Amino acid sequence: xxxxxxxxxxxxxxxxxxxxxxxxxxxxxxxxxxxxxxxxxxxxxxxxxxxxxxxxxxxxxxxxxxxxxxxxxxxxxxxxxxxxxxxxxxxxxxxxxxxxxxxxxxxxxxxxxxxxxxxxxxxxxxxxxxxxxxxxxxxxxxxxxxxxxxxxxxxxxxxxxxxxxxxxxxxxxxxxxxxxxxxxxxxxxxxxxxxxxxxxxxxxxxxxxxxxxxxxxxxxxxxxxxxxxxxxxxxxxxxxxxxxxxxxxxxxxxxxxxxxxxxxxxxxxxxxxxxxxxxxxxxxxxxxxxxxxxxxxxxxxxxxxx
Numbered sequence: 001x002x003x004x005x006x007x008x009x010x011x012x013x014x015x016x017x018x019x020x021x022x023x024x025x026x027x028x029x030x031x032x033x034x035x036x037x038x039x040x041x042x043x044x045x046x047x048x049x050x051x052x053x054x055x056x057x058x059x060x061x062x063x064x065x066x067x068x069x070x071x072x073x074x075x076x077x078x079x080x081x082x083x084x085x086x087x088x089x090x091x092x093x094x095x096x097x098x099x100x101x102x103x104x105x106x107x108x109x110x111x112x113x114x115x116x117x118x119x120x121x122x123x124x125x126x127x128x129x130x131x132x133x134x135x136x137x138x139x140x141x142x143x144x145x146x147x148x149x150x151x152x153x154x155x156x157x158x159x160x161x162x163x164x165x166x167x168x169x170x171x172x173x174x175x176x177x178x179x180x181x182x183x184x185x186x187x188x189x190x191x192x193x194x195x196x197x198x199x200x201x202x203x204x205x206x207x208x209x210x211x212x213x214x215x216x217x218x219x220x221x222x223x224x225x226x227x228x229x230x231x232x233x234x235x236x237x238x239x240x241x242x243x244x245x246x247x248x249x250x251x252x253x254x255x256x257x258x259x260x261x262x263x264x265x266x267x268x269x270x271x272x273x274x275x276x277x278x279x280x281x282x283x284x285x286x287x288x289x290x291x292x293x294x295x296x297x298x299x300x301x302x303x304x305x306x
Contacts, residue, residue: 001039005032011176015149015167019156022176026122030179037098038118044101047126048108052223053134054094054115057185058178059147060139061205063269066090066115067244069135072220073111080239087254089266091115097124099261117179120188131199135222136189139205141182141294141305142278142287145172147271149281152178154268165281173293183297190301204304206275212241246273 009024022029026038054069056062067090071083078084084093095103097116104114116123127134149168153160175181193200201222208215216237220226227237242248249255250270260266282290294305 001036005035011171013152013168013171015164015171016152016156017158019158020152022178026119027184028119028122028179028181029176030117034098034117034179037101038122041097041101041118042122042124045097045104045124045126047124047130047132048112049130049132050112051108051114051127051130051132052112053097053123053127053132054113055120055134055136055189056115056117057138057144057180057182058117059144059151061137061203061208062115062117063090063249064205064208064244064246064273065135065137065203066094066113067249068216068219068240069113069223070094070111071240071244072216073113073223073225075225075236075240080243083243085243085249086252089254089258089260090249091260091269119179119185120192131196133222133224134189134192134200135203135219136193136200137203137205137208138186138303138305140275140278141290142282143275144182145169145290146278146281148172148177150271151268154271155264169282169286169290173289181297183294186303186305187298187301190303209275213237216241246270 005023010021011024011029012018012021020031023032023035025035052069052073054066056065067085070090070093071085074084094111094113094115095101095107097104097114097118107114145168149165150160153164158164171177172180172182175184179185189200190202193202201219203215203219217227217232231237250267250273254266255270256267258266260269298305
């Protein structure tokens with residue numbers, strides 16, 4: 001594998017001051033350790049039909065979707081005051097395919113959820129042959145760019161200066177981003193959803209924010225854990241929405257303190273969770289460039305990323 005990586009296209013991000021080198025393999029960019037994890041998963045994962053993949057491109061609402069999905073499928077096991085999300089970082093509530101392969105079998109006794117950032121075409125073959133369900137979230141491309149910029153600069157404790165954002169923007173438009181190109185990531189899952197109706201659920205971050213109740217009910221039904229009329233009447237849906245809200249999760253001690261995987265400050269995962277923050281960063285030229293690019297790449301779909 002080391003020999004293979006020596007031959008792959010690689011990119012050192014100037015806007016991260018050389019702290020990150022991304023490699024392109026299987027037609028997407030990411031860090032070497034995530035590529036290695038993907039290869040191991042492709043070789044070894046024995047997916048089950050009952051497994052549910054929680055899939056996303058980074059910074060599209062991953063933390064929120066993980067929390068909501070976990071709260072839905074485990075709600076019968078815990079009362080409201082003892083939910084693990086009150087004391088456990090959301091990303092630790094389900095195994096991450098690229099790093100936690102050895103935990104997946106053990107975790108199946110607790111929940112069927114497995115998370116990943118992998119593009120659809122790079123998922124282990126067993127996830128397709130087993131016909132397990134996939135829930136996928138996507139988001140306005142401009143907010144994704146800003147959120148990824150802040151997240152990665154925050155990891156390396158770098159200031160948020162305008163010139164660095166311009167460099168990050170240019171890389172993104174070239175498709176050079178974590179698990180990017182973003183439009184290819186979306187298209188892979190979108191095309192698969194057309195081929196496998198009923199097995200892949202598409203959620204839009206902005207729609208989930210605008211109408212969390214109906215989208216949560218739809219998500220629960222897809223996950224195989226539909227809310228009963230009694231649960232709806234008793235406020236179970238509203239309780240999960242409140243539990244998993246940005247305001248609640250970002251203020252819990254478990255999410256404000258400590259490190260995730262002994263590497264990343266947990267609080268970095270909770271920044272603003274607002275729509276339209278891109279307006280504080282984009283020039284008119286940037287807006288026009290990314291809008292034209294997305295129109296070109298997603299032509300023929302009904303997906304709206306603007």
